[in-house]
Amino acid sequence: MSGHVVPLSDPKPDRDRFIRTLMGEEPAAPPPLFEYLIDEVHRRSIITDLCGREWVEHAPGDRESQRRSYDNFIEVWHRLGYDFVRLEIGLPFPSHTLLGEDVTAAHHGRSWADEHRGAIESWADFERYPWPSVEKMDFSPLEYVSGHLPEGMGLITNHAAGPFEIATQIMSYEGFCLALYDQPELAAAVAGRVGALLESYSRQLIELPNVIALFQGDDMGFRSGTLVAPESLRTLFLPWHQRLARIAHEHGVPYFLHSCGDVSAVMEDFISTVGIDGKHSFEDAILPAPDFHSRYGDRIATLGGVDMDILAGSTPERVRARTLELMSACAPRGRFAIGSGNSIPSYVPLENYLAMVNAALTWQSD
Numbered sequence: 001m002s003g004h005v006v007p008l009s010d011p012k013p014d015r016d017r018f019i020r021t022l023m024g025e026e027p028a029a030p031p032p033l034f035e036y037l038i039d040e041v042h043r044r045s046i047i048t049d050l051c052g053r054e055w056v057e058h059a060p061g062d063r064e065s066q067r068r069s070y071d072n073f074i075e076v077w078h079r080l081g082y083d084f085v086r087l088e089i090g091l092p093f094p095s096h097t098l099l100g101e102d103v104t105a106a107h108h109g110r111s112w113a114d115e116h117r118g119a120i121e122s123w124a125d126f127e128r129y130p131w132p133s134v135e136k137m138d139f140s141p142l143e144y145v146s147g148h149l150p151e152g153m154g155l156i157t158n159h160a161a162g163p164f165e166i167a168t169q170i171m172s173y174e175g176f177c178l179a180l181y182d183q184p185e186l187a188a189a190v191a192g193r194v195g196a197l198l199e200s201y202s203r204q205l206i207e208l209p210n211v212i213a214l215f216q217g218d219d220m221g222f223r224s225g226t227l228v229a230p231e232s233l234r235t236l237f238l239p240w241h242q243r244l245a246r247i248a249h250e251h252g253v254p255y256f257l258h259s260c261g262d263v264s265a266v267m268e269d270f271i272s273t274v275g276i277d278g279k280h281s282f283e284d285a286i287l288p289a290p291d292f293h294s295r296y297g298d299r300i301a302t303l304g305g306v307d308m309d310i311l312a313g314s315t316p317e318r319v320r321a322r323t324l325e326l327m328s329a330c331a332p333r334g335r336f337a338i339g340s341g342n343s344i345p346s347y348v349p350l351e352n353y354l355a356m357v358n359a360a361l362t363w364q365s366d
Contacts, residue, residue: 005361018084022337024335027334029332031330037343051079055072057069066140071148073085078150081360081361082153085149086156087157088159091137091197093161093169094130095118095170113172142155142208146209155209156212158217159198165219202244213277215257218237225261225262230265238266238270238274241274242274258281259280267279271300278335280303281342289304289326302335302337304340306341307322307341311348316352319356320355323355
């Protein structure tokens with residue numbers, strides 16, 4: 001069977017099957033859909049052009065617009081055939097950022113972390129830094145979404161960034177790397193303060209109804225290795241991921257990790273020490289998803305894998321072909337879900353994203 005089937009008119013989400021498949025408890029095929037983020041640009045088009053609904057901007061302080069905007073958010077994931085909604089909201093950790101125009105979307109810009117200038121560069125900066133408060137966080141968006149899911153759907157959530165990302169944003173990447181040698185106690189203090197806040201935050205998240213997994217993003221690698229020495233990750237950051245994984249496991253749900261780049265030097269640590277149940281973010285130029293699945297698929301789930309170069313710069317036909325290749329290579333062994341190698345940003349053509357989703361859904365129908 002081929003052709004376009006989304007948006008589904010009568011989706012049948014099955015969060016229990018989704019989890020059983022990724023935990024190796026369910027027959028391998030068909031693989032469920034999986035995604036990290038879907039950009040607002042595409043969510044808007046899906047809602048208005050495909051689902052025929054009105055797009056609603058969330059006005060601060062307006063509960064009605066919040067309700068309707070999150071109804072649309074749920075609708076996108078539901079009508080595209082996912083078994084879950086993924087929503088992340090993070091604590092406010094002020095850092096220095098660089099702003100620029102987003103040429104793919106007129107309504108918002110893009111920001112980048114300032115890699116050279118940190119908000120914390122000294123102990124005095126550490127003491128006056130406005131550390132966020134978990135107690136003051138507004139969890140109402142997550143509470144609304146978790147309480148209004150269609151039957152069969154689950155919520156996957158996490159803090160919006162992980163301990164390594166946040167620490168290197170607060171101090172800047174360059175500043176953090178220098179501090180590892182010049183001010184190791186300060187680097188450790190920042191990492192520890194961030195980690196403790198994320199642990200407290202995750203203990204709030206796990207109490208939300210319908211949570212089926214914690215899925216923490218924390219980019220720790222680049223094209224050919226980890227962003228800092230593996231031993232620094234093992235000492236300062238992986239223990240916090242281990243604590244987050246323990247929170248998930250104590251509540252009977254898996255802990256998934258999204259980390260970009262080549263993190264092979266600490267992959268065994270992620271599996272054996274941290275206790276992750278699945279890995280996300282793959283680049284064909286580093287380690288294609290099928291190769292990862294062959295190496296680790298009997299121990300943890302392989303999540304996604306359609307390379308971003310193909311999704312962003314290829315044709316719908318090529319995207320469909322690669323999606324089918326991945327499913328044929330990985331699904332028979334189990335513990336696999338199909339999706340992008342990273343996320344669906346605004347620069348991925350919508351027709352390419354939908355080609356991937358349609359390929360997955362129609363393959364499931366064969």
